[in-house]
Amino acid sequence: MLWVPVTLLAxxxxxxxxxxxxxxxRQIGTAGATQVRFLFGLPFAVLFLAxxxxxxxxxxxxxxxxxxxxxxxxxxxxxxxxxxxxxxxxSQSFAVTTAWLKTEPVLVALIAWAVLxxxxxxxxxxxxxxxxxxxxxxxxxxxxxxxxLGPAMSGLAAAGLFGLSAxxxxxxxxxxxxxxxxIRATSTLVISLAMQSALLGLWMAVYARPALRASFGVWRQxxxxxxxxxxxxxxxxxxxxxxxxxxxxxxALIEVVLAQGVSxxxxxxxxxxxxxxxxxxIVAGVAGLLRFHS
Numbered sequence: 001m002l003w004v005p006v007t008l009l010a011x012x013x014x015x016x017x018x019x020x021x022x023x024x025x026r027q028i029g030t031a032g033a034t035q036v037r038f039l040f041g042l043p044f045a046v047l048f049l050a051x052x053x054x055x056x057x058x059x060x061x062x063x064x065x066x067x068x069x070x071x072x073x074x075x076x077x078x079x080x081x082x083x084x085x086x087x088x089x090x091s092q093s094f095a096v097t098t099a100w101l102k103t104e105p106v107l108v109a110l111i112a113w114a115v116l117x118x119x120x121x122x123x124x125x126x127x128x129x130x131x132x133x134x135x136x137x138x139x140x141x142x143x144x145x146x147x148x149l150g151p152a153m154s155g156l157a158a159a160g161l162f163g164l165s166a167x168x169x170x171x172x173x174x175x176x177x178x179x180x181x182x183i184r185a186t187s188t189l190v191i192s193l194a195m196q197s198a199l200l201g202l203w204m205a206v207y208a209r210p211a212l213r214a215s216f217g218v219w220r221q222x223x224x225x226x227x228x229x230x231x232x233x234x235x236x237x238x239x240x241x242x243x244x245x246x247x248x249x250x251x252a253l254i255e256v257v258l259a260q261g262v263s264x265x266x267x268x269x270x271x272x273x274x275x276x277x278x279x280x281x282i283v284a285g286v287a288g289l290l291r292f293h294s
Contacts, residue, residue, distance in 0.1 A: 007235070007239045008251070010236045010239060014232040017037065017225055017228035017232055020228060022086070027221070028211055028214040029208075030090075032208070032211035033215075035197075035200045036215050040219075040227075040229075041226040043226075045186070045190045046190055056183065058180060059183075060183060060190075061176045061183065061184060063191060066171075066175045067176050068191070071168060071195065074165040074192060075168070077168060079199070080161045084154050084157050084158035085097065085162075088158060103156060105253065111167055116174070118170075118245065127286070130284055131285025131286055134279065135278065136278070137278035163249070166248070166249055169188060170245045176188070181242060185234070186234065189230070247289065260275065260279060
């Protein structure tokens, strides 16, 4: 059950990182805020790896083609998902955007079962469905017009890509041929951030140079978002090494509740009775998953 506190730490850090990126989006635009979590997070990931190697007895494992392919899929999917998330946050509240993103566990569970062979039992699937239903209750208002669902579509697309990234990163970690869970997770994190920094940095140097320069102009906020992103990813990757991606992503639905607190206390956005009911379903689904695993 070590994956439980590991995932909760990742969720707390990610909530802070999303809030930091949402603020950066208003200052340096979507592209600039997207690359911050990768470019400014990479040095911290390298530091984490150095600490793991320094205090442990293992050297980083060399990735094979299968591991690199899975990690690249995860890296590309995460870039797209982050950009869509920030676009959605421009027109939706912080909490509602987070809720849309958390529709991913069902997709993760099914694809991971088919591609990676992760176990999927009926009680676990039922818990995932209950928690996901809570997300839908929170965000889909009765009588909503289709013209108002544009942000929902970008949020759902982001959720699908985040789900694909989770499967890619877990595949990259489990495909490494040796090493303990911590060294494999941290090594894969460094590889993925290096891929993302190179790819997105090159694209921005050609097509969005002002946004790239602007991210260095607000380096303090960028460093904070980068650190929180690397810190969260360190624990996400460790969670993926310890258990299935579906388990990690379902427990992470508790972020919706945390995001609602941030939305209310920091951004001054109100919480409706419907949203409270949805959060109750999310908590019930997460509790069911934890009870099943305990």
